[in-house]
Structures are given as structure tokens and as C-alpha cells.
Amino acid sequence: MHPRYARIADELRAAILGGELPVGAPLPSETVLAARHKVARGTIRQAVAVLTAEGLVGSRQGARRIVLGRERSQNFAVLHSFAEWARAAGHEVTGQVIGQRRRTAGAAEAARLGLAAGDPVLQVLRLRRLDGVAVLLERTVYAGWLAPSVERLPADCDSVTRALYESQGLVFAYGEHLIDAVAAGTEDARLLGVRRGGPLLRQRRVTTTREGRPAEWSDDRYRAGSVTFAIRNAAGALAVHPRD
Amino acid sequence: MHPRYARIADELRAAILGGELPVGAPLPSETVLAARHKVARGTIRQAVAVLTAEGLVGSRQGARRIVLGRERSQNFAVLHSFAEWARAAGHEVTGQVIGQRRRTAGAAEAARLGLAAGDPVLQVLRLRRLDGVAVLLERTVYAGWLAPSVERLPADCDSVTRALYESQGLVFAYGEHLIDAVAAGTEDARLLGVRRGGPLLRQRRVTTTREGRPAEWSDDRYRAGSVTFAIRNAAGALAVHPRD
DNA sequence: GTCCCTAGCTTGTTTGGACAAGTTCTGTGC
DNA sequence: GCACAGAACTTGTCCAAACAAGCTAGGGAC
Missing domain, CATH: 1.10.10.10 (Winged helix-like DNA-binding domain superfamily/Winged helix DNA-binding domain)
Incomplete structure (x- = not known):
């Protein structure tokens, strides 16, 4: 209730x-x-x-x-799950793992994931389509403790967020996001079917569990024109304190 | 206190x-x-x-x-006043009005600003520099009732938000933002000094007064690599979601 | 030693009250 | 008719208390 x-x-x-x-x-x-x-x-x-x-x-x-x-404006649950947002908007969404391998964390990654440099991580490259069109290229690094759960997922898993919730009870509760624009690199251009050097919307994000434990660090690149981020800032406590 | x-x-x-x-x-x-x-x-x-x-x-x-x-996260400040964010981050910020003219609102603009099509609006094209480098191109449409106040501002006004607050007591309290990536057009490329077709970060926003009255509608384009939006979404705070 | 279960701690929800601070509207005086 | 003072209303801040819901560590049973 x-x-x-x-x-x-x-x-x-x-x-x-x-x-x-x-x-x-x-x-x-x-x-x-x-x-x-x-x-x-x-x-x-x-x-x-x-x-x-x-x-x-x-x-x-x-x-x-x-x-x-x-x-x-949708609450943040949707933000973390491309699949759930897309389905709610009435699109057909598919995903495909292009590459996946275990390796050790570099210094920058380690810092973002709260690990030590050299700790094991799982790197995944995933391409997602909206109504059949390649729209999003995800380069995700999962903390080592999550690797077994992620590896068990099928290669064409639609919603990783949902799958991890259902299999592990994992809830991605808090996130931090950096949004900017970048030029498409060679691999980006090939997989997303755009011109090299063309505009892509990049979203880098850290997701942590409810306990504040960082779980994944991802570099997501959206094909220009396919997706827009909508932000509404009305925040009650934050917004209206007049400056002195 | x-x-x-x-x-x-x-x-x-x-x-x-x-x-x-x-x-x-x-x-x-x-x-x-x-x-x-x-x-x-x-x-x-x-x-x-x-x-x-x-x-x-x-x-x-x-x-x-x-x-x-x-x-x-700078979220609120960044989204509302480029100038204040930049100053807080220790940069020198300058602005320059490139063009300014009154005209009547088109249907789409009118809807966003809560006006009727044909109502008078003020269109302003403004270029902003960070430490001397052209970084942001603003195409802003102000509702007619704001036009006199905006026209009174000097062409090199640094912070429009602050100026309107000081002269009119106007507080831009709530905003809605759409963020995506676009290819630079001819005018964009010339003014921002980038290659035509190259990546720009676009932020379209509606700002309303505390009473909920829409005040301005703007299409801001940032040179890639110059600015990143940082968003931190905790429960109940700021909501972000991708959409089409 | 290991497992479970509970006691105690911590956050979440709700009540009802009081006063402060700001807005809106009414009516009076000019 | 207009401006201004104030009354009535509305949101903001704060208090003290109670119980519910969920977590954690420690003690007892095995």
C-alpha cells in the first residue's frame, strides 16, 4: 500500500x-x-x-x-533504462552485444567505479536499435562483482536494467550523467551508419546501487536526431533560494 | 537570515x-x-x-x-544562466548581440510561449565567449511583454538573467530543456569557428517566471568539447529522460 | 563454528499545533 | 477615481510526539 x-x-x-x-x-x-x-x-x-x-x-x-x-518529466527510473523508455513511447527496441571481454581497470575507470586500478572489470560494447534503426552505441564497464550476472545475460537482451533487477534484485538507484556532443569516430560511424565526424550526442554516466556502491560506468552515443534529453528543473528546495 | x-x-x-x-x-x-x-x-x-x-x-x-x-552538480545554475555558471567556474565570460529584431510569432513559437500566432515577439541572436573563445550561439525569442526590457540592455551585456532580475525584479524560476546534438549549419560554423557539419550540442529551452508565465524560448548551440551538462539524478530531485 | 532470530537502532509517515513571512483583496480616506 | 493601510488568506518554518517499516549486530540454539 x-x-x-x-x-x-x-x-x-x-x-x-x-x-x-x-x-x-x-x-x-x-x-x-x-x-x-x-x-x-x-x-x-x-x-x-x-x-x-x-x-x-x-x-x-x-x-x-x-x-x-x-x-x-519522467522520474529517473526511465533514464537508466533505454529499453523501458522506448517501450513506453511505443517503439520496438532491440539490443545486440557486439563485443564483451574481461580486463583490468585503468586508473580513471577505477576511480569512477570506486575500485583500485588493476581490479577486474567487464567491458561490453552493445548496439541498440529503435524500430530496426541503429540508434545507440553503448560502451559499458561493469564492476567485477557484477560481471558474472552480466555475462549470464543473452546477447540480445533488451533491457539489462530489468534483467539485473529480476535476477539479482539489483536496483540502480542513483546516477550521475555528463552530456555533451562529440564527432563520430570510425567505429561509431560504421555501427551507427552515420558519416565519420558527424554529430553524436554522448551521455557518460555512473550508476550506483541504492547503497551508494558504483555498479557501472558507461559511454553511450546516440545518433543525432534520434533522441532528445528533456530536463525540467523545478526542484523545490534547490531552485528558489534567492542568492544573497 | x-x-x-x-x-x-x-x-x-x-x-x-x-x-x-x-x-x-x-x-x-x-x-x-x-x-x-x-x-x-x-x-x-x-x-x-x-x-x-x-x-x-x-x-x-x-x-x-x-x-x-x-x-x-551545477544543474540548476548551468541551465539558467550561462554567465553565472562560467564565472563560478573561474572563467571570463563575454557576450555580444549579433542581431536583434521585432517580428510576429509563428504558430510553434506562439504555442511554446503561451501566445497567439501573430503576437509580437523579439528575436535576438547572441554570441558568447569563454576566455575569449566563441563557445555558444544563442537564438532567443522573447515574449512581447519582455521586449522593451531586453532592448534596453547593452549589446555586450554579460548576464541577461541577472540584468533582467536587477532591472525588472524578474526571476526565471522554472525551465524546461531539450538537449540533443546537431550538425553545424553555415551560420553556426562561421560564428563559432567550427567545420560545417561538425558536432554541436544543442539546448532548446523555455523559461517561465515564478508565476508560470513563459518568458523566453531559446535555441542555444555549444561548440563541442567546450561545455558538458552534468546531471545528477537522485530520487525526487531533478528528472531527466530521453524522448523523441 | 554456523545459522537464525530477535532487540535495538534508524529512517519513513503522520498528526496537530504555533508562529513567521508573503500575497491578495477590501475598504476607507483623500 | 486612486492610493494606501490593513484584514484575511496562503505558504514557509519549526516543534514534539507517536507509531510503522526496515536494517544490523549480537546472542543463543544447533
Whole structure:
């Protein structure tokens, strides 16, 4: 059973997404919502904090909260799984391991994965297609303790994230991402079917388990025009502290 | 004066950034922190919520909170003000308006800015340099009601965000961003000094005021290799997702 | 020695109250 | 008609308490 505040958040979100609360409209005040749901004001505040973090509503002290948009930026679960995002968007997604080998970590990798240089890691090169078109080239390095689980996966596994969750109970909870643009190298160009030197969107990321243990370090290159990252920054606590 | 929880958050952040609480180390428990600062547990929870949103610490019910990383992602600042991010990073930043003209909004622009097609807007083309090197080309469309304020700005204004805040009290509080890679067009290549067809990092963004009123719509193109977006997604903080 | 199970600790959820800080609207005085 | 003071409302901060849910280490059974 979800906690009370989450259910209230779901209800409010549905009202916004369904157009009942149109963009620009004020939300009912906390007092009103508290009375309506028969909960304390603190619980309502937790519920609207969820919506604020999703960028759906904005707030200013003293004024009523306002609906900012109807498009909810997906929570980070989707970010880690290309496959799940694609499926949710109605695309057919396939994956193929091009190469895979064990080796020892270099100094930079070791630092990112919280290992010592020379520790064993598993390097995987994976090509992913969206509706049959090659779209994403992943160069992933898994920490040694994950290697056996990854090696057991079939070469055409669609969603690695999901597979590891189901087989190991592993949840990739926190991530750090670096996004920039690079020119396609020879291998990139050949596998993604683009011109060498052409634009690619690069996403480098570290994923860690819920305990804060780094699990994988990946360099993902997207074919230009195939994928866009959408970021909505509304962050409640982060955003609105005026500078002094 | 900052609120109590913000000061406690600052103190904890400093301890993490300063290495006093190394990566992987557990935070003191809420009870201990509450006693140490002589505040209620709820206040401590607000403080650590800030750090969680910044991706510095992780938490699981039942276990102590753990330090996840030492780098605070620039996310919010970067996305909103190129100038302020650059200055904070120790770079010298300059800007130059290349062209500026009033016109009427097309259908797509109007939709993004919450206007009707044909409403007046102000289009500005601006080139920005980092330590003297051309790095960013901004094509910005301002809603008509902002045009007078923007036109009053000097052509070499460094930080438009700050200038509009100081002259108008305008705060760009919420934003939505689309990030992808594109090939440099002729104009892009000439102004940024790169090869035509080469990789550029494109950031398209809508910025709205605190009231949820869209203020500007911009297509920013960064020279590859000059800038990287760093995003850290912790639960409930900043959400990112790829889409088409 | 090994395994399991529980006691105690830690974080998560919720209540209800109080005051501070900021906004909005109303009405009065000019 | 307009400007300004204030009342009423709304969100932000903080407190003290209770119980639920989940984790960890240590002790007892085998």
C-alpha cells in the first residue's frame, strides 16, 4: 500500500494531466486539501512536494500554488533504462552485444567505479536499435562483482536494467550523467551508419546501487536526431533560494 | 537570515565537500544531529532532504544515510544562466548581440510561449565567449511583454538573467530543456569557428517566471568539447529522460 | 563454528499545533 | 477615481510526539 501522501499526489497529478486543473490554474489551498482528504497539513505538503519536484506545479510563499505544465518529466527510473523508455513511447527496441571481454581497470575507470586500478572489470560494447534503426552505441564497464550476472545475460537482451533487477534484485538507484556532443569516430560511424565526424550526442554516466556502491560506468552515443534529453528543473528546495 | 534547516544543510555539505565525511561514510543519525543542533528531528529531515536532492547523500529506510559523492552538480545554475555558471567556474565570460529584431510569432513559437500566432515577439541572436573563445550561439525569442526590457540592455551585456532580475525584479524560476546534438549549419560554423557539419550540442529551452508565465524560448548551440551538462539524478530531485 | 532470530537502532509517515513571512483583496480616506 | 493601510488568506518554518517499516549486530540454539 502506498503511503497516504503518495496517493494524494497521484490524485492531484491525475487532475492536472486530465485537464481538470488546467495550466495556470491555482491549486486548492493546503488547508482545503487537508480538510477534503481528512489529513494533517503536513501530509498535504508532502504530496504537493512530489508534484513540485516533477515540475507540475510551482509555489511562492503567500500565493496559491499554480499549475505549471501538463507534461510530467519522467522520474529517473526511465533514464537508466533505454529499453523501458522506448517501450513506453511505443517503439520496438532491440539490443545486440557486439563485443564483451574481461580486463583490468585503468586508473580513471577505477576511480569512477570506486575500485583500485588493476581490479577486474567487464567491458561490453552493445548496439541498440529503435524500430530496426541503429540508434545507440553503448560502451559499458561493469564492476567485477557484477560481471558474472552480466555475462549470464543473452546477447540480445533488451533491457539489462530489468534483467539485473529480476535476477539479482539489483536496483540502480542513483546516477550521475555528463552530456555533451562529440564527432563520430570510425567505429561509431560504421555501427551507427552515420558519416565519420558527424554529430553524436554522448551521455557518460555512473550508476550506483541504492547503497551508494558504483555498479557501472558507461559511454553511450546516440545518433543525432534520434533522441532528445528533456530536463525540467523545478526542484523545490534547490531552485528558489534567492542568492544573497 | 537563512532558515535553520538551510544552515544545517550548508554545514553538512561543507563537511562532505571538505572530506570530513568521505564518500561511503554514514551520516550521523537524525536523532544525533537533532541533539547536536538543538532542533527537532523534522528540521534535520528538511536539511538532509536538501542534500538528497543535490545527490550528495542517499538513504534507505532503516539504514544510516550514506555519502554518495563529493561533487555537487551545477544543474540548476548551468541551465539558467550561462554567465553565472562560467564565472563560478573561474572563467571570463563575454557576450555580444549579433542581431536583434521585432517580428510576429509563428504558430510553434506562439504555442511554446503561451501566445497567439501573430503576437509580437523579439528575436535576438547572441554570441558568447569563454576566455575569449566563441563557445555558444544563442537564438532567443522573447515574449512581447519582455521586449522593451531586453532592448534596453547593452549589446555586450554579460548576464541577461541577472540584468533582467536587477532591472525588472524578474526571476526565471522554472525551465524546461531539450538537449540533443546537431550538425553545424553555415551560420553556426562561421560564428563559432567550427567545420560545417561538425558536432554541436544543442539546448532548446523555455523559461517561465515564478508565476508560470513563459518568458523566453531559446535555441542555444555549444561548440563541442567546450561545455558538458552534468546531471545528477537522485530520487525526487531533478528528472531527466530521453524522448523523441 | 554456523545459522537464525530477535532487540535495538534508524529512517519513513503522520498528526496537530504555533508562529513567521508573503500575497491578495477590501475598504476607507483623500 | 486612486492610493494606501490593513484584514484575511496562503505558504514557509519549526516543534514534539507517536507509531510503522526496515536494517544490523549480537546472542543463543544447533
